[in-house]
Amino acid sequence: MKLSIPELQQAAKPIVMVTAYDYPGGKHAQAAGVDMILVGDSLGNVVLGYDSTAPVTLSDMIHHGRAVRRGAPDTFLVVDMPFGTYHTGTTDAMRNAVKIIQETGADAVKMEGATTEILQVVDNLSRNGIPVVGHVGLMPQTATAQGGLKAQGKDDESAKLTLDGAVALEQAGAFAVVLEAIPARLAALITEKLSVPTIGIGAGVNCDGQVLVTHDLLGIYEGEQKKIAKRYAELGKLSREAIEQYAAEVRSRQFPTRENSFVMKDDVLDKLY
Numbered sequence: 001m002k003l004s005i006p007e008l009q010q011a012a013k014p015i016v017m018v019t020a021y022d023y024p025g026g027k028h029a030q031a032a033g034v035d036m037i038l039v040g041d042s043l044g045n046v047v048l049g050y051d052s053t054a055p056v057t058l059s060d061m062i063h064h065g066r067a068v069r070r071g072a073p074d075t076f077l078v079v080d081m082p083f084g085t086y087h088t089g090t091t092d093a094m095r096n097a098v099k100i101i102q103e104t105g106a107d108a109v110k111m112e113g114a115t116t117e118i119l120q121v122v123d124n125l126s127r128n129g130i131p132v133v134g135h136v137g138l139m140p141q142t143a144t145a146q147g148g149l150k151a152q153g154k155d156d157e158s159a160k161l162t163l164d165g166a167v168a169l170e171q172a173g174a175f176a177v178v179l180e181a182i183p184a185r186l187a188a189l190i191t192e193k194l195s196v197p198t199i200g201i202g203a204g205v206n207c208d209g210q211v212l213v214t215h216d217l218l219g220i221y222e223g224e225q226k227k228i229a230k231r232y233a234e235l236g237k238l239s240r241e242a243i244e245q246y247a248a249e250v251r252s253r254q255f256p257t258r259e260n261s262f263v264m265k266d267d268v269l270d271k272l273y
């Protein structure tokens with residue numbers, strides 16, 4: 001059963017959110033009973049093989065968002081607005097957000113930042129019926145300007161910027177705010193100050209919810225270890241080993257077996273000679 005925004009906001013237990021990028025990803029997340037699915041623009045890194053989220057396009061997000069929705073028709077779905085699709089004015093942002101909602105069936109969009117311009121976009125979208133999730137702290141789309149992919153909010157200036165940004169996003173109408181890679185105590189303070197839920201990633205245990213990149217929690221990439229993620233499985237290793245076993249069995253003619261093969265009557269075969 002899909003939760004409504006008020007239900008998400010009043011949940012007694014922490015909100016569980018994971019990313020998904022395709023039909024099986026959506027299916028697994030929904031079957032596991034998560035509260036919200038995010039089609040993150042981390043798509044660029046974990047699925048498309050880019051080294052940042054900047055190259056991800058609106059049509060990439062729509063293509064993958066539609067597939068996720070087909071796998072998870074009954075789960076609250078948020079789709080990230082990719083870099084450049086909400087930075088050229090409120091009219092463009094509205095047009096692109098409407099396209100995402102109409103073409104993917106998403107329930108909400110998410111965007112990074114809390115500049116004056118982005119707050120205007122959040123205000124405009126949320127007043128016109130498009131629920132928005134905000135995102136402060138580490139913002140991968142503009143990480144170069146933030147000094148690289150590293151934790152934010154550690155010094156006076158950055159902590160204040162992050163807190164003020166989250167407060168301003170709530171005031172602008174965001175119904176939830178993602179806090180990425182900030183000190184746990186700062187995230188706890190922001191969570192206390194906001195009345196809308198905070199959803200943390202690398203932001204400690206005191207947020208109103210948690211989000212993880214599915215590929216990180218499934219251990220899709222062997223040998224990788226990110227501080228902010230926990231590997232709940234080693235699917236990368238399992239996948240490689242399965243393919244290695246298949247390759248060995250093909251080479252030794254152990255696969256396919258009789259069970260994998262079709263049979264025909266002898267007389268049909270006889271007539272071919």
Ligand code: KIV
Binds near residue numbers: 039043211213
């Ligand atoms: O793109 C993404 O996966 C995200 C989450 C890490 C919050 O924005």
Ligand code: NA
Binds near residue numbers: 040041042080
């Ligand atoms: Na993102």
